[in-house]
Amino acid sequence: EPEVTQTPSHQVTQMGQEVILRCVPISNHLYFYWYRQILGQKVEFLVSFYNNEISEKSEIFDDQFSVERPDGSNFTLKIRSTKLEDSAMYFCASSGGDSLVASGRSSREQYFGPGTRLTVT
Amino acid sequence: AQKITQTQPGMFVQEKEAVTLDCTYDTSDPSYGLFWYKQPSSGEMIFLIYQGSYDQQNATEGRYSLNFQKARKSANLVISASQLGDSAMYFCAMRDTGGFKTIFGAGTRLFVKA
Numbered sequence: 603e604p605e606v607t608q609t610p611s612h613q614v615t616q617m618g619q620e621v622i623l624r625c626v627p628i629s630n631h632l633y634f635y636w637y638r639q640i641l642g643q644k645v646e647f648l649v650s651f652y653n654n655e656i657s658e659k660s661e662i663f664d665d666q667f668s669v670e671r672p673d674g675s676n677f678t679l680k681i682r683s684t685k686l687e688d689s690a691m692y693f694c695a696s697s698g699g700d701s702l703v704a705s706g707r708s709s710r711e712q713y714f715g716p717g718t719r720l721t722v723t
Numbered sequence: 724a725q726k727i728t729q730t731q732p733g734m735f736v737q738e739k740e741a742v743t744l745d746c747t748y749d750t751s752d753p754s755y756g757l758f759w760y761k762q763p764s765s766g767e768m769i770f771l772i773y774q775g776s777y778d779q780q781n782a783t784e785g786r787y788s789l790n791f792q793k794a795r796k797s798a799n800l801v802i803s804a805s806q807l808g809d810s811a812m813y814f815c816a817m818r819d820t821g822g823f824k825t826i827f828g829a830g831t832r833l834f835v836k837a
Contacts, residue, residue, distance in 0.1 A: 647826065711773060715767075
């Protein structure tokens with residue numbers, strides 16, 4: 603069964619450094635997402651990406667963050683000048699279509715990767 | 724604004740019994756989808772079940788069923804015949820039709836006792 607993969611599984615970085623989190627979405631998917639989960643808290647939407655541009659972003663996704671699809675397979679999240687509060691699990695997700703249809707089909711489901719645990723020291 | 728509320732931070736259930744995890748939501752969009760995800764201690768997010776706002780019937784997926792009460796804006800997850808492997812964090816989530824952003828509730832941690 604196809605799956606979303608993420609590397610690395612755990613990244614430790616010093617405050618102020620830049621990190622790049624990598625994701626390989628499911629190959630025929632067109633929509634890509636990043637979510638964040640601070641330890642013990644709920645999952646928060648960061649950004650969605652389609653056709654080489656951001657389609658929606660949350661207030662968390664400020665100038666410190668950027669996303670890119672540098673080739674046909676990878677989808678990356680870059681965090682510049684990391685802060686202690688950026689420590690979290692970062693999930694990549696992908697979906698085959700855009701949003702849901704009212705008929706109730708779940709073909710628009712977002713498939714999540716296993717996550718990258720980012721620790722900023 | 725959209726909101727998901729899960730009021731049970733933790734739940735205990737005896738193995739082989741059924742359990743209901745509560746979820747209420749709020750949205751001004753008439754068309755939306757509701758999801759439940761399972762997050763085991765290993766951390767990955769596992770999709771369990773989906774319910775569309777216009778679906779006439781409650782969704783079912785194996786031992787999982789969604790008790791959808793649209794007028795009450797509730798989408799409770801029912802797990803039948805609980806197994807030890809069901810011990811995990813469970814998140815209710817929602818996305819408006821036409822939107823990309825999925826919002827999540829705070830989660831309910833389920834403990835299944837042998």
